[in-house]
Amino acid sequence: MRSSWFNKLHLFFGPRPPLNWLLLCLVSVLVVIVLLGSSSSSVYDSLNASVSPAIYTNYRRLKEQAVSDYLELRNLGANHVKDFDLCGKERENYVPCYNVSANLLAGFKDGEEFDRHCEVSQDRQHCLVRPPKDYKIPLTWPIGRDVIWSGNVKLSKDQFLSSGSMTKRLMLLEENQISFHSDDGMIIDDVKDYSHQIAEMIGLGSDTEFLKAGVRTVLDIGCGFGSFGAHLLSLKLMPVCMASYESTGSQVQVALERGLPAIIGNFISRQLPFPSLSYDMVHCALCGIIWDDKDGIFLIEVDRVLKPGGYFVLTSPRSRKEGSSTGSKQGSMSTPFEEFTQKICWNFLAQQEDTFIWQKTADAHCYISSKQNTMPLCQKEDVQSYYQPHVHCISGTTSKRWIPIQDRSSGSLGSAELEDRGVDPEDFFEDMEFWRSGLRNYWSLLSPLIFSDHPKRPGDEDPLPPYNMIRNVMDLNAHYGGLSAAFVEASKSVWVMNVVPLGARNTLPVILDRGFLGVLHDWCKPFPTYPRTYDMLHAKGLLSHLASEGCSMINLLFEMDRILRPEGWIIISDKVGLIEKARALATQLRWEARVIDLQNGSDQRLLLCQKPFVRK
Ligand SMILES: *[C@@H]1O[C@H](CO)[C@@H](O)[C@H](O)[C@H]1NC(C)=O
Ligand SMILES: *[C@@H]1O[C@H](CO)[C@@H](O)[C@H](O)[C@H]1NC(C)=O
Ligand SMILES: *[C@@H]1O[C@H](CO)[C@@H](O)[C@H](O)[C@H]1NC(C)=O
Numbered sequence: 001m002r003s004s005w006f007n008k009l010h011l012f013f014g015p016r017p018p019l020n021w022l023l024l025c026l027v028s029v030l031v032v033i034v035l036l037g038s039s040s041s042s043v044y045d046s047l048n049a050s051v052s053p054a055i056y057t058n059y060r061r062l063k064e065q066a067v068s069d070y071l072e073l074r075n076l077g078a079n080h081v082k083d084f085d086l087c088g089k090e091r092e093n094y095v096p097c098y099n100v101s102a103n104l105l106a107g108f109k110d111g112e113e114f115d116r117h118c119e120v121s122q123d124r125q126h127c128l129v130r131p132p133k134d135y136k137i138p139l140t141w142p143i144g145r146d147v148i149w150s151g152n153v154k155l156s157k158d159q160f161l162s163s164g165s166m167t168k169r170l171m172l173l174e175e176n177q178i179s180f181h182s183d184d185g186m187i188i189d190d191v192k193d194y195s196h197q198i199a200e201m202i203g204l205g206s207d208t209e210f211l212k213a214g215v216r217t218v219l220d221i222g223c224g225f226g227s228f229g230a231h232l233l234s235l236k237l238m239p240v241c242m243a244s245y246e247s248t249g250s251q252v253q254v255a256l257e258r259g260l261p262a263i264i265g266n267f268i269s270r271q272l273p274f275p276s277l278s279y280d281m282v283h284c285a286l287c288g289i290i291w292d293d294k295d296g297i298f299l300i301e302v303d304r305v306l307k308p309g310g311y312f313v314l315t316s317p318r319s320r321k322e323g324s325s326t327g328s329k330q331g332s333m334s335t336p337f338e339e340f341t342q343k344i345c346w347n348f349l350a351q352q353e354d355t356f357i358w359q360k361t362a363d364a365h366c367y368i369s370s371k372q373n374t375m376p377l378c379q380k381e382d383v384q385s386y387y388q389p390h391v392h393c394i395s396g397t398t399s400k401r402w403i404p405i406q407d408r409s410s411g412s413l414g415s416a417e418l419e420d421r422g423v424d425p426e427d428f429f430e431d432m433e434f435w436r437s438g439l440r441n442y443w444s445l446l447s448p449l450i451f452s453d454h455p456k457r458p459g460d461e462d463p464l465p466p467y468n469m470i471r472n473v474m475d476l477n478a479h480y481g482g483l484s485a486a487f488v489e490a491s492k493s494v495w496v497m498n499v500v501p502l503g504a505r506n507t508l509p510v511i512l513d514r515g516f517l518g519v520l521h522d523w524c525k526p527f528p529t530y531p532r533t534y535d536m537l538h539a540k541g542l543l544s545h546l547a548s549e550g551c552s553m554i555n556l557l558f559e560m561d562r563i564l565r566p567e568g569w570i571i572i573s574d575k576v577g578l579i580e581k582a583r584a585l586a587t588q589l590r591w592e593a594r595v596i597d598l599q600n601g602s603d604q605r606l607l608l609c610q611k612p613f614v615r616k
Contacts, residue, residue: 084558084588086614087127093154093253094129094562095264096526097121098245111268114244116387118525124555128589129531129562130614134176137567137613140469141259141493145230148257150178152532159249165286166190167224168251180227180258191231194355198313201350201357210237214405216515219279219305222287226255226262233260238495240517242266243287245528256533259471261495261517264528267301270387273520276396278305278512280405285315296340297390300375303344304382304395309362309404312346315355344375344394362404364397384506386520401509413513421510428480428510435482439490442538445608446470446569451592468567469535470494474527476539476560477501478518481511483538497534499527501542503549523559524551532565539571543578553578557585566613571606579605590614 087094099121103113106120134151138144150160150172160172169190173179181188192207199207210216216237220229223241232239241262243251255262265272282302289298291314302312341348345361361367367374378393396402400420409417415425471494475483478498487494498518500508511518521527523546537560546556560570570591572582579595586593591609598604 083590085127086130091129092132095530115269131566141471145258146181147177147179150176153253153257154248156248167228167285191227195231197352201352214408215280217279218281218283221284223251223255226258226260229260238515253530271301271385273386274305275385275509276304276382277307277401280307281311282306283313292337306360307405308402309406310360312358317354364402367394386502423510431480431482435486439486442571450594472534473536474534477542480507481514481516484516501545504545523556526559529563531562534563536569537564540573543574554585557589561589564611566611568611570609573606576603576605579607582607
């Protein structure tokens with residue numbers, strides 16, 4: 001389904017003399033209308049022999065849309081409309097906004113060069129990021145968690161050879177595979193012992209009791225290659241790996257390649273894109289942060305994202321002290337650090353070997369009543385925390401979400417809790433109901449047969465989907481996280497990165513409080529992840545939202561192409577005009593694409609696409 005007709009157009013008219021512009025434009029618009037019209041109606045025709053009358057009422061709108069689409073396509077910079085070019089080899093692992101050399105040139109230093117600086121590298125080249133020469137489709141879950149293709153990730157020679165720290169160990173198997181467990185069970189056993197040790201230190205009999213003790217979501221800062229997170233997932237916890245951008249040996253890239261939740265991020269100069277009271281545990285094993293630096297601002301940020309009663313687990317060899325410059329006292333953390341944790345009402349629980357655990361207070365009055373000289377409370381609550389500047393105060397104490405993790409009602413949110421978060425329970429439960437059937441329908445579409453001449457409709461049984469591996473899913477406009485919930489209910493072995501677009505209603509606290517992963521993101525900008533890290537992207541209503549924000553659809557689709565692995569799937573659901581526009585662009589991006597009429601009399605359409613495996 002390439003846009004061969006665009007090429008034909010070009011062939012017909014050859015290099016275009018400027019004077020013929022009007023004529024050409026007119027003719028092309030007519031051709032586009034005829035083609036768009038005929039291709040869409042053929043889809044509708046075959047879906048239902050008795051053609052739906054909606055097509056005729058929509059025809060005029062379609063025609064107008066086609067004209068404006070064509071004009072936008074023309075204005076993309078190229079003189080003629082054709083498939084977009086592939087980027088050069090240097091962009092194989094390209095993450096926009098994270099160009100370290102450009103950041104250094106712009107004067108960022110002291111670690112801030114690894115930060116997200118979209119304003120520095122605003123080079124929005126319209127080219128398709130291609131996979132490395134020896135890229136292979138990842139193995140299916142759960143095999144892919146333990147064995148990955150070495151050609152798919154960028155590792156340096158050293159990283160290959162070293163056996164690394166406990167969380168960063170890997171082995172080269174054969175010549176093109178990397179394994180994260182060894183035959184003697186060494187790596188796995190170490191991680192299991194470590195997890196067990198943490199459980200004991202917080203007073204549990206075993207790490208299988210984490211959930212019962214209220215520990216569900218874990219922010220794993222600098223996660224190594226994700227082995228600890230992989231173990232927590234097997235205990236049904238929801239860990240997410242977060243690490244700074246790294247040009248080789250990226251912890252985030254490797255974790256995602258293994259099918260483990262991960263996102264690029266740090267809090268060197270700004271807050272994380274999460275609201276306060278988001279996580280039950282924050283974990284750092286050799287994560288490279290100098291915790292007592294900058295007047296403890298990093299500890300305040302950890303405190304902000306921790307839920308009341310949540311845990312901060314720090315594993316750091318005393319001798320190294322994570323770069324602490326002052327001489328270290330043997331056997332204990334340095335005094336300023338210890339003093340600071342008291343100022344923010346953390347309770348020191350235990351130390352074993354190199355591991356230290358603190359617990360955030362569950363008592364919001366601790367900050368005021370405590371005799372110690374505590375941190376002041378923030379005057380303003382963070383409403384929409386999106387890479388905000390750091391603050392020297394304690395957040396969340398007046399929030400209705402200040403609920404100690406140990407007291408949390410198990411599992412789902414009740415009506416009262418929803419109302420506390422400004423959510424209409426009826427709306428919420430309707431959304432859940434919608435996604436129960438919605439997921440079944442979507443799942444049944446994920447087969448290349450959808451692009452063949454035999455049309456399929458949502459709900460049809462055969463062929464057996466999904467056709468290929470789906471593990472890492474992103475919901476680009478997650479609302480309440482209903483798709484996530486439906487996946488859990490249907491016991492699919494996927495995890496969902498729930499993204500709440502900036503400017504939409506901020507439902508992120510609800511998503512996080514349901515125990516799902518989520519992040520705020522401005523879709524006018526690139527997403528902080530490596531290329532080829534998601535297997536499926538889902539966007540319901542995002543095109544309408546972006547149109548209302550005045551953002552470019554083409555930039556979004558390029559970004560989707562970048563973060564989707566070859567043969568991955570895209571499901572976009574929106575109004576018919578926007579869908580037709582996206583479909584035209586999708587063919588230019590070389591995606592297989594099909595518009596599906598939901599046949600319920602609405603002007604909503606689905607656009608189902610699959611990214612091809614372009615080797616070249
Ligand atoms: C087509 O539409 C008609 C009436 O709108 C309906 O009765 C019929 O079941 C539909 N056919 C299919 C295949 O959906
Ligand atoms: C990063 O920035 C440098 C310096 O501005 C530039 O030469 C280089 O092309 C950029 N890299 C990418 C991948 O855009
Ligand atoms: C039609 O279905 C879509 C998605 O399945 C839904 O969003 C929309 O509200 C439905 N419209 C009507 C009129 O039922």
